[in-house]
Amino acid sequence: MAKNKMKSHRGACKRMKLTGSGKVKRNKAYKSHILTKKTAKRKRGLRKATTLSSADEKRMLRSMAK
DSSP states (O other): OOSOOOOOOHHHHHHEEEOTTSOEEEOOSSOSSOOTTSOHHHHHHHHSOEEOOHHHHHHHHHHTTO
């Protein structure tokens, strides 16, 4: 039996979710403040969640201990 277990990064777990197929879902950045200078089209695009890039996915799954 393993002596040590990997602790999950609680901040990452609160910000990301696993989809049914096992991909990592995240919200987009740049939607919290200074919204007056951003176009409506840009803000609309920031609303929807997106999946993590494959380059980051492996690292995030490890930090989420999944």
